[in-house]
Amino acid sequence: MRKRSAPASPWFAFVLLLLGTAGCAALWIMLATATGRQSSWMAVVAALDAALLLRMARVPAGAARALWGVLAAAVTILLANWFIAAAHLGKMFGLLPWASALKLGAGHAWTLSRLANDPVEIAWLGAGLVIAAVASR
Structure with a gap:
């Protein structure tokens, strides 16, 4: 008979998910700025990263874990789009991406992201949220 391991601390799961989200967003931002494309895939x-981290943190399966997976994927999407827009804008003004991100307003970031993401990119973003829900449950 297989013994089930006890769930980890909720704080451990939260910190692990936070670090994974930041790392995935950083990788996405570097890829997008290197290629000059949004890389919404x-x-x-x-x-998938969020789902894996939630399973590694032994968060109990169910709707709550799926919600955390979708939330982590959505935060990654928002962070990546914000910093990609900031990086491109900051490049024109001679600012570093994080300096530009602090000066970028929400309305301006939203406009730049809408202009940069065509329907195919939007479909990738939506697919990411759906996959997060299914893979995390």
């Missing part, structure tokens, strides 16, 4: 990678 990384939303699927972010979704």
